[in-house]
Amino acid sequence: MNLDAALSTSKLLAGAAFLHFNDDSTWYVYLATLLADRYNKFNNRRRLSSLPVNDEFGLIRQWTNPYQTAAMQKSLGVVVGIGDDAAVVEMKAGFQLVLSSDTMVQDIHFNEKTMRMSDVGFKAMAAALSDLSAMGAIPKYALVSLTLPKNADITLSKQLYEGLYACADQFGVAIVGGDTTSTLGGWVVTIQVTGEIEAGMALLRSTASPGDIVFITGPLGCSAAGLDYLNTESPLKLDLNQSESIERLIEKHRRPLPQILAGRTLLHSGSCHALNDISDGLASEAWEIAEASKVGILLNEAMIPRNPDLILYAELAGKSAMDWILYGGEEYQLIGTAPKSQVAFIEQEFKKNQLDYHIIGEVTELFAGVRLLQLDDIEVEIAKKGYNHFA
Ligand SMILES: Nc1ncnc2c1ncn2[C@@H]1O[C@H](COP(=O)(O)OP(=O)(O)O)[C@@H](O)[C@H]1O
Ligand SMILES: Cc1ncc(C[n+]2csc(CCOP(=O)(O)OP(=O)(O)O)c2C)c(N)n1
Ligand SMILES: [Mg+2]
Ligand SMILES: [Mg+2]
Ligand SMILES: [Mg+2]
Incomplete structure (x- = not known):
């Protein structure tokens, strides 16, 4: 078995184990169908190569047919999938629907220099699923709305779907439909996702409480640093160690992972007060919790x-790591709050699931907004800035 095959098999196993964690008794059916799916993919591709490439419906079949067989979709609760006027899916008693939508636009979220098309697909799906993770939901279904240039290279659109399905499969999500349109401008990908959650259990931004600790599920700033490198005009001279570091930063920019298991672990713990995902930057998302909960958040620089x-890269580039950490965005880690008394329990649950967890501050009623206790012991308000589409 080559490295790629081994990697993709281990991701599938991780996906199956992840469904198992979600108490889904059909996880082994999902795994079996996923493996069969991989086996059939090559044959499917050959069968499809005779379809026309300049016809919308032929294109949709080419994008979607090589992936997720009917059996696999059935194991995920799909009753009617791609091909009719709308999709039909099973509803589980005692659960509520969780709905969200996210868009990636050429030259705003990605360009030819920063991302390959398969990365765009993976990241678009990951960013959409991230919002489900921030509610504590189990991701289930996705609709893909694709707007592509009239003269687009069809190979690129197929690569986009390769990335979309790689992420969907990793998190047990069935792609059940979407929409296709042409444009005289650049590529636009919108992913609408649906998840399910135990009724009444959704984790909100508005429920932080004074005395809570503030935590994050992983280090921040790496995606922004990776993007900075990709945008560098004059290439830096790098030794092997430095280029490996930068490769890892680029990977974090191109292939972020939604923290679904962390969201589920927090929901199961019963001890998480507020939760938000970090798409626009730590400062911006901490402000969202502070405002929605009508509290203050004091972040401690020494604990971040x-x-x-x-x-390493901040030193090489002569830029501020803290700026990327606070304002960088696109990290898709979670920021949350929990009562101090529950910290040990949450930490233990995170450890059990091999998840990262860092306490970085506390919730207070002494002020409104977000402040940072700097390394020099001076407390400053941090700007409510992050990525802003209209700034
Ligand atoms: N064009 C829109 N019409 C209706 N609701 C929207 C629109 N754009 C965003 N929203 C809603 O506004 C809220 C904030 O959106 P956004 O900042 O994109 O959230 P996030 O950063 O979590 O992805 C969400 O509840 C989202 O569903
Ligand atoms: C070419 C390029 N320029 C700039 C950025 C930086 N960037 C674009 S969007 C964004 C924030 C996240 O996107 P948004 O659409 O606001 O996601 P949401 O908050 O809806 O989840 C960032 C940091 C990028 N990723 N690529
Ligand atoms: Mg959004
Ligand atoms: Mg969000
Ligand atoms: Mg945003």
């Missing part, structure tokens, strides 16, 4: 984790 690759 610093990824060694990030520190």
Whole structure:
């Protein structure tokens, strides 16, 4: 078995184990169908190569047919999948629907220099699923709306779908439909996702409480540092160690992972107060919790984790790692709050699931907004800034 095959098999196993964690008794059916799916993929591709490439419906079949067989979709609760006017899916008693939508636009979220099309697909799905993770939901279904240039290279659109399905499969998500349109402008991908959650259990931004600790599920700033490198005009001279560090930062920019298991672990713990995912940057998302919960958040610079690759690259580039950590965004880690008394329990649950967990501050009623206790012991308000589409 080559490395790629081994890697993709281990991701499938991780996906299956993940469904198992979600108490889904059909997880082994999902695994079996996923493996059969991989086996059939090559044959499917050959069968499809005779379809026309300049016809919308032929294209949709080419994009979607090589992936997720009917058997696999059935194991995920799909009753009617791609091909009719709308999809039909099973509803589980005692659960509520969780709905969200996210868009990636050429030259705003990605460009030819920063991302391959398969990365765009993977990241678009990951970013959409991230919002489900921030509610504590189990991701289930996705609709893909694709707007592509009239003269687009069809190979690129197929690569986009390769990435979309790689992420969907990793998190047990069935792609059940979407929409296809042409444009005289650049590529736009919108992913609408649906998840399910135990009724009444969704984790909100508005429920932080004074005395809570503030935590994050992993180091921040790496995606922004990776993007900075990809945008560098004059290439830096790098030794092997430095280029490996930068490769890892680029990977974090191109293939972020939604923290679904962390969201589920927090929901199961019964001890998480507020939760939000970090798409626009730590400062911006902490502000969202502070405002929605009508509390203050005091972050402690000394407690904020610093990824060694990030520190190394910040020194090389002569830029501030802390700026990327606070305002960088696109990290898709979670920021949350929990009562102090529950910290040990949550930490233990995270450890059990081999998840990362860092306490970085506390919730207070002494002020409104977000402040940072700097390394020099001075407390400053941090700007409510992050990525803003209209700034
Ligand atoms: N065009 C829109 N019409 C209706 N609701 C929207 C629109 N754009 C965003 N929203 C809603 O506004 C809220 C904030 O959106 P957004 O900042 O994109 O959230 P996030 O950063 O979590 O992805 C969400 O509840 C989202 O569903
Ligand atoms: C070419 C390029 N320029 C800039 C960025 C930086 N960037 C674009 S969007 C964004 C924030 C996240 O996107 P958004 O659409 O606001 O996601 P949401 O908050 O809806 O989850 C960032 C940091 C990028 N990823 N690529
Ligand atoms: Mg959004
Ligand atoms: Mg969000
Ligand atoms: Mg945003």
